[in-house]
Amino acid sequence: MNTFALTASVAEISQQRYTPAGIPALDLLLSHESQQIEAGQSRKVTLSLKALALGTTAETLAKTEVGKQVKFKGFLASTKNGKGSVLHITDIEFI
Structure with missing residues (x-):
């Protein structure tokens, strides 16, 4: 099973x-x-983690302020170059 949960702040938003x-x-x-x-x-x-949101989750997070604390749930996958991991966000809860 590949499930991941993390409370983190949004450091950067593309x-x-x-x-x-x-x-x-x-x-x-x-x-x-x-x-x-x-x-x-x-x-x-301490850690920094790349993340990806799709669909309505992406639209919601696009309006989020940098520094905001959020509970993220999702799954981990390799980055495109295979040299790291990225969290694919499936659920969010604002704190």
């Missing part, structure tokens, strides 16, 4: 574009910071 099929698409960069417990120890975690 200009909304359209797929060849006419579906709205939006590229984002998400930023996350938290404290996590690993092996019984507290650890500070």
